[in-house]
Amino acid sequence: MQPHQLEYFVAVAETGSFTAGADRVGVVQSAVSAAIKQLERGLGAPLIERGYHRLTLTAEGEALLPRAREVLAGIDAAREAVAGARGQVVGTVLFGTLSYTGRWDIAEVLQGFAARHPGITVRMRQTISGSATNEADVRSGALDLALVSTPATSLPGLTLTRIHGDELVFVCAPDHRLARARAVSPADLAEESWIDFPTGWGNRTVVDAAFASAGVSRTVRTEVTSFGLARNLVCRGLGVSIVPRASIAGDPVIVSVPIGLEWSFQLAVASNRRISAAAARLAEAVEASAI
CATH class of the missing domain: 1.10.10.10 (Winged helix-like DNA-binding domain superfamily/Winged helix DNA-binding domain)
Structure with missing residues (x-):
């Protein structure tokens, strides 16, 4: 062998x-x-x-x-x-990231890290299945560390460190009945046709939890994995959505209304096993870049 x-x-x-x-x-x-x-x-x-x-x-x-x-x-x-x-730190780090990280610039973080630690190779994988996959892979050892988006402050088997957050806003077309509202709540949105992300994605988890807590059911008719596609569908009146504000910043043809929710992501590291020195250095760099 x-x-x-x-x-x-x-x-x-x-x-x-x-x-x-x-x-x-x-x-x-x-x-x-x-x-x-x-x-x-x-x-x-x-x-x-x-x-x-x-x-x-x-x-x-x-x-x-x-x-x-x-x-x-x-x-x-x-x-x-x-x-x-x-006196050297070498090794390979398996790092999971998300499809969207808001204003947090992952390329800038990795560029600076590579300059400071030329002996460390970072193998990065962007999940297409949402935070739940990254969480499971850090627990199993398939990833050394990963970004995850969850409203929880702790998860079994994981140590979480907050990296970045953004306000979640309700978005609709300019001619929608709530386009001029100053704020909305789950009760205002029960009968809407929803465009949302798949179960297991962090922003979907936050929204589902808010509606469940309010005792309001909703119908998700369309699931997407791109904020750009969600925006285009909303603009054409094909449904409404809730997205991080930064994902639609400056968009002149979409209306955003506060809903009192936040999307955030954290760095997840396994809490039940030792990580390598190389992974620890990357974790330090990611945590130091939190905004």
């Missing part, structure tokens, strides 16, 4: 694809396939079921995955120990 075999196996398991796994580790797909076949022969068990659309792990593969992560983490820790003895 070789470290690179475990690395390739973890990459394929986490991406669900030999192609994407090969891209992650920077080798050709045939090398990844060959290494995993060797690993399966060495262990005497199949690890991956090769489906038409997406790969799945066998029971043996599911059992191996957390152990493989532990082995790779141990190897990284050994490298860090040697580098630390020389």
